[in-house]
Amino acid sequence: xxxxxxxxxxxxxxxxxxxxxxxxxxxxxxxxxxxxxxxxxxxxxxxxxxxxxxxxxxxxxxxxxxxxxxxxxxxxxxxxxxxxxxxxxxxxxxxxxxxxxxxxxxxxxxxxxxxxxxxxxxxxxxxxxxxxxxxxxxxxxxxxxxxxxxxxxxxxxxxxxxxxxxxxxxxxxxxxxxxxxxxxxxxxxxxxxxxxxxxxxxxxxxxxxxxxxxxxxxxxxxxxxxxxxxxxxxxxxxxxxxxxxxxxxxxxxxxxxxxxxxxxxxxxxxxxxx
Amino acid sequence: xxxxxxxxxxxxxxxxxxxxxxxxxxxxxxxxxxxxxxxxxxxxxxxxxxxxxxxxxxxxxxxxxxxxxxxxxxxxxxxxxxxxxxxxxxxxxxxxxxxxxxxxxxxxxxxxxxxxxxxxxxxxxxxxxxxxxxxxxxxxxxxxxxxxxxxxxxxxxxxxxxxxxxxxxxxxxxxxxxxxxxxxxxxxxxxxxxxxxxxxxxxxxxxxxxxxxxxxxxxxxxxxxxxxxxxxxxxxxxxxxxxxxxxxxxxxxxxxxxxxxxxxxxxxxxxxxxxxxxxxxxxxxxxxxxxxxxxxxxxxxxxxxxxxxxxxxxxxxxxxxxxxxxxxxxxxxxxxxxxxxxx
Numbered sequence: 001x002x003x004x005x006x007x008x009x010x011x012x013x014x015x016x017x018x019x020x021x022x023x024x025x026x027x028x029x030x031x032x033x034x035x036x037x038x039x040x041x042x043x044x045x046x047x048x049x050x051x052x053x054x055x056x057x058x059x060x061x062x063x064x065x066x067x068x069x070x071x072x073x074x075x076x077x078x079x080x081x082x083x084x085x086x087x088x089x090x091x092x093x094x095x096x097x098x099x100x101x102x103x104x105x106x107x108x109x110x111x112x113x114x115x116x117x118x119x120x121x122x123x124x125x126x127x128x129x130x131x132x133x134x135x136x137x138x139x140x141x142x143x144x145x146x147x148x149x150x151x152x153x154x155x156x157x158x159x160x161x162x163x164x165x166x167x168x169x170x171x172x173x174x175x176x177x178x179x180x181x182x183x184x185x186x187x188x189x190x191x192x193x194x195x196x197x198x199x200x201x202x203x204x205x206x207x208x209x210x211x212x213x214x215x216x217x218x219x220x221x222x223x224x225x226x227x228x229x230x231x232x233x234x235x236x237x238x239x240x241x242x243x244x245x246x247x248x249x250x251x252x253x254x255x256x257x258x259x260x261x262x263x264x265x266x267x268x269x270x271x272x273x274x
Numbered sequence: 275x276x277x278x279x280x281x282x283x284x285x286x287x288x289x290x291x292x293x294x295x296x297x298x299x300x301x302x303x304x305x306x307x308x309x310x311x312x313x314x315x316x317x318x319x320x321x322x323x324x325x326x327x328x329x330x331x332x333x334x335x336x337x338x339x340x341x342x343x344x345x346x347x348x349x350x351x352x353x354x355x356x357x358x359x360x361x362x363x364x365x366x367x368x369x370x371x372x373x374x375x376x377x378x379x380x381x382x383x384x385x386x387x388x389x390x391x392x393x394x395x396x397x398x399x400x401x402x403x404x405x406x407x408x409x410x411x412x413x414x415x416x417x418x419x420x421x422x423x424x425x426x427x428x429x430x431x432x433x434x435x436x437x438x439x440x441x442x443x444x445x446x447x448x449x450x451x452x453x454x455x456x457x458x459x460x461x462x463x464x465x466x467x468x469x470x471x472x473x474x475x476x477x478x479x480x481x482x483x484x485x486x487x488x489x490x491x492x493x494x495x496x497x498x499x500x501x502x503x504x505x506x507x508x509x510x511x512x513x514x515x516x517x518x519x520x521x522x523x524x525x526x527x528x529x530x531x532x533x534x535x536x537x538x539x540x541x542x543x544x545x546x547x548x549x550x551x552x553x554x555x556x557x558x559x560x561x562x563x564x565x566x567x568x569x570x571x572x573x574x575x576x577x578x579x580x581x582x583x584x585x586x587x588x589x590x591x592x593x594x595x596x597x598x599x600x601x602x603x604x605x606x607x608x609x610x611x612x613x614x615x616x617x
Contacts (some may be wrong), residue, residue, distance in 0.1 A: 048499055074501030086496035088489050090556075098482075099489045103501030105482040109510050112481035113474045119481060126482075166500070 001026045001202050002047075002170060007056035009042055009226075016042040018226040019056070024170075029196060029203045031217035031234070033210070035246055038223040040206040041083060044172050048073050048080055060170070074103040079168035081159040083175045083206075089148035093139060093158050096147045097130045100162035130165055137161045137191070153184045164199060173205045177212050185209060189216050214238060222246070307558075318465060327457040331529070332569060334461045337468040338526050339568045343550050343561035344475050345518025350547070351556030352479060353511040354491030356410065359417030361543030362424045363394045363516040365533075367523025370394070372441045372533040373434060383446045387467065387524050394520020395513050402512030406505060421543040425535040440534025443527065460529050467525050471518060476558070478514075487511055545572060548587050552594045554601025563602045 002024040009017040017039045024030050032040050045051045047058060049070040058065040060076065068076065079100070088096050105126060107119040134140050137157045142150060147158055156176060163171060176192070177185045189212055196203055207213045213220065214234040222230040222237055224246040230237045237243055322330045346360045367390040374386045405416050428435045435441065448459030478484055486507050489497035498504055527533055545568050553564025567590075575586040598605035 050495065050499075069503075070498050071501050071503040074499065080499055082496065086493055086499070088492035088496065090492050091485070091488050095485050095488070099485050099497065099500050099502070102482060102486055102489075107482045109478060109483050109514055112483045113478040115477045115481075123481060162500070 001028075001061060002204075003057075003059040004043075004047075005057045005059070007043070007046060007058065008054045009039075009046060009051055010054050015226050017046070017053075017223075020223065020226070020228050021056070022221050022228065022231055024202060024204060026169075026202055027200070028219060029205065029217045031213035031220045032204055032206045032223065033208070033213055033220060033237075033243075034223035034229075036208075037225075038246075039226040040223055041174060042226075043223070044080060044174055044204075044206065047172060048078065074166050074168075077167065077169035078172065079163035079166045079170075080172035081156070081163055081174055081176060083178070085155055085159060087147040087155060087159060087162075089146060091147060092144050093147050093150075094127075094130055094134065094143040096158055097133060097139075097143075097161045097165050098126060100165040101126045101129065103166060126165075130161075133161045133165045136195075137164075152179050153188070156180070156188070160195075164195065167199075169200070169202060171201050171203045173203065173207075175207055176205065177207060177209050185212055188212075192216065210238075315469070322458045322461045327455065330457045330461050334457070334464045334529050335526075336562075336565045336569045337461075337464045338522050338529060339546070339549070339565035340562045341468050341471045341525065342519045342522035343546060343553070343564045343568070344471050345515040345522070346546055346550050347556065347561050347564075348475060348479075348487075348518065349511050349515035350550060351554075351560060352484065352491065353487040353508065355406070355508060355511065356414045356547075357417040357512075357515065358414050358540075358543050358547060359420035360515070360519055360546050361538055361540070362417075362420045363398060363519035364523040364526070364542065364546075365424055365428070365538035366397055366516075367391065367394045367520030368527045368533050368538070369428065369435060369523070370520070371524040371527040372443055375443050375527070376436075376441050377434075383528060386527075387521060390524035391517045391521040394523070395517035398513035398516025398520075399509065401516075402509035406508035406512055418540070418543070421540045425539055428535040428538075436534075438535060440532060440537075443531050443533075445531040446528050464525050464529060467521060471521065475518070483507075545587075548591055550601075552590060552601055554598075554603030554605075557601060557603035557607070559603040559606070560601055 004023070005021045007017050007020045008015065020039070020043065022030075032043065034040055042051060046053050047060075047065065049065070049068060053066055060078065063076070065073075065076075088099065091099070105122055107116075107122060111119045131140070131143070134143050137160060139154070139157060139161060142154060142158075147155065150158075156179075160173075160176070173192075177188050180188060192203070193216060195201070205213060205217060217234060220230070220232065220234050220237040221228060222240070222243045224242075229242040229246060230240040232240075318333075321333060325333070342360065342364050345363075346357065349355050349357055349360075370390040370393045371383075371386040374381050374389060375383060401420065405413060408416055429438050445456065445460065446463065448454045448456055452459060454462065479487070486497065486502045489500065489502055490504055490507060494504060530537075546564075549564035549567035549571075550560060551564075552567050553562070554560030571586065571590065572583050575582040578586075594601060598608075600607075
């Protein structure tokens with residue numbers, strides 16, 4: 001479904017992505033891990049055309065993604081969530097979700113201003129759809145609330161609802177459980193698994209929470225300093241010496257998930273110094 | 275004045291949907307809003323029969339400015355783009371109408387409304403394409419430049435625009451069947467245009483287009499990922515905002531019967547923006563409250579002292595930003611929100 005080949009992105013002197021390549025098959029759930037600054041979000045930004053790649057190709061359903069306009073990505077069936085929330089704070093939760101269906105509508109300034117029958121029909125259908133998605137994610141109670149000032153976990157679900165209403169085939173989740181407590185992480189993992197089969201989704205997840213990624217993904221791609229250093233099933237990648245080194249700085253015996261997670265932040269400067 | 279005050283009181287019960295109780299509050303709030311609008315409309319229809327012609331004229335001008343501010347609100351309040359040149363499009367609408375009526379005898383004046391709005395729209399589109407590539411202060415400067423160069427430009431083409439002398443025209447006369455006085459007829463013409471403009475803007479904003487504008491105002495990057503084509507939405511918002519200003523300018527010419535470059539200085543643009551901010555950016559009633567500001571604050575403050583308007587403008591804006599960052603309309607909503615909670 002998605003083929004990334006030899007993707008390179010540079011910002012001035014910094015190479016954020018360096019010849020990264022991997023494939024994602026239809027229906028797969030792939031985890032993208034790596035220490036902070038490894039290039040995970042940059043990769044997402046390339047896939048959603050926020051950044052231009054300096055070289056390499058991205059092919060999505062046989063189509064070259066690098067020549068697609070940024071606003072046309074949603075129409076191709078690619079949706080994403082953002083690392084630190086990309087919601088519209090002055091709009092209601094429901095309207096936020098409805099923006100996710102933007103590419104499904106056709107109403108323009110004139111037809112909407114005149115409330116032509118076609119626009120009204122379309123609007124009714126989209127609103128019904130939005131209410132269904134809100135209901136599915138347990139957000140009906142907050143649908144009229146502005147998309148700000150709600151618990152972080154709720155806002156994360158709003159973002160997911162907004163992505164889902166666009167009827168994506170490929171869903172990119174950027175740190176979906178970041179900032180959630182253990183119970184919420186578990187709940188989110190369960191919901192994501194169910195939604196994935198309900199909506200027939202292919203998913204790529206960027207996440208630092210190792211328990212979550214390893215538990216839910218079939219395959220893991222690990223980046224470090226813009227390079228792919230490992231790829232494979234969770235168990236294999238967890239034992240990969242390169243991955244352990246990237247996270248811990250030196251090759252030590254297998255740490256617990258918690259240690260790996262914490263040291264990804266703690267050990268970084270040591271490694272750069274070495 | 276007294277009538278406008280009572281109109282304001284009646285306008286007050288426009289409650290927003292109370293958060294966290296969407297199911298019962300939503301439809302109720304919607305119904306109350308429509309009751310408020312119906313009361314306001316009834317008051318608006320009743321007012322001209324109770325007021326002296328000068329006050330009817332003042333009310334008419336409030337409606338004219340409300341139409342213009344509706345356009346400005348679309349751009350600034352809803353799409354989050356700044357414009358200091360809204361007065362220029364207002365002037366374009368006014369002059370288009372004046373020139374049409376002046377150069378073609380027997381031109382029926384209702385025809386000038388779509389023409390003036392259309393010219394302003396096309397000009398807005400032409401300026402919108404380059405202007406919307408700019409952000410924030412840069413956009414403010416470009417639109418300000420537009421407002422500045424318009425007056426000298428109007429003086430230049432004397433045979434068309436009448437130069438600094440301007441153009442004087444006959445005002446639309448009331449048809450015999452209506453039985454209305456001229457000022458009342460003009461008032462109702464303006465009211466019809468204003469109501470139509472409000473409905474147009476309201477249904478636009480409640481649609482997919484309105485959500486796309488709000489989305490790009492709140493978070494451009496996320497909006498684009500959702501499929502909102504930023505450049506075309508910004509440009510069209512600019513053009514539509516210009517169109518409302520052009521329509522307002524057209525009605526202005528009908529009502530005043532005179533246009534001159536000095537009526538459309540930079541001050542007009544700035545007053546409009548200030549009025550909208552005080553009235554409430556991005557709110558339903560903001561343009562109407564802002565129009566009251568544009569109509570009355572400059573003349574009232576002029577009575578105090580010739581130099582007072584600038585000072586009073588500045589102080590009012592600062593006061594509003596402190597007391598009610600969402601403008602008078604936002605302040606009213608906040609106050610109303612407190613009422614049902616006491617029950």
